[in-house]
Amino acid sequence: MIHSNIITGKDVEVSEGCSLNNVQLGDGVSIGDHCTIFGSAKNVLKIGWGSVIGRRTILNGFAAQLKIGRRCSIGAMCHFIVDTGPTASETMQKRYSIREEPITIGDDCVIGSGTMVIAGSVIGEGSFIHPKSFVNSEIPPYSIAAGCPAKVIGKVPH
Template sequence: MALMKFFFETIRFCIRGFVYALSFLFPYSRMSLFWRRITVFLYTSWIARDFKHFGKNSGVIPFFSLLQGGQYISIGNRCTIGAGVELTAWDSYQGQKFCPEIVFGDNCSIGEGAHITAVTSIRLGNNVLTGKRILITDNSHGVLEEGMLDVPPILRPLNSKGGITIEDNVWIGEKASIMPGVHIGKGVIIACNAVVTKDIPPYCVVAGVPAKIVKKLR
């Protein structure tokens, strides 16, 4: 038993020493970036054909949490979509029929774990940047009516108050939420955890639940 333990400890020591020596030839900081680029290239090449349009030099970091209705989704040039993103365009649900679209402009960067879902329209301009785990939705399950409350939420029909437009150079902070029917002007900064329920004019900072203007930049 002692001999067997000594044998395995020796093997472990040799493997660890070998890997440690390799780290001088292939440092983690350099190789992690190299493998990241390789995996993004391979994953993007595999999944790009599922979209209506996929722009030049855009990439998806593995892996999507969910991709639904890619034929209704257009990605601009030089966009980056983070890992674990849920990107859904629903053309039908529980017998309902929809004509959805999700359109990204150029140079958009969507943070890890984002959830973007449409039954009507979500349009992002150029240079839109989002933090992690943001929500952009143009729909919800059911409406605020007494009779609807006795229906299980998953069985309630999808309802939309209108599409969402986000103009150029908007920065959306981590865990922020953009609700249906909202138009966000150019250059807006949306604070972390904010919930946007109304139109936001250009060049201002909004924060809070619901989001309100806290500073005008122009």
């Protein structure tokens, strides 16, 4: 289901069962089936040209800016969430503050399947994130990172 405020470039592919709202998709972007991708009128979610989003991925850019660079490959079942914290009760929200910060993914990044990226994270250009990693900070450009939380374990030659 495609909602409102969708800006697309040329040759964009959106597979069945996807839900998109307040997004800007560059030329040649491909989105796998059953993805949920949304920003807000204030924080339009941006995906750069030539990027591929794997099936059943959730990109939540409602509360802050979420930007994915050009030619990125995001694996299946990834979660990118720009706000963290409890949503259940007012008491819990007072005890544990909600963090609302942008997520930025540089150009030419590869994010392995099942990876979670949370508020305030920055993944530098050309980086490779191993599957099922948990990114909660800054990963420098051309890094190989893995784990929970994700730590740099090597460098991508460039």
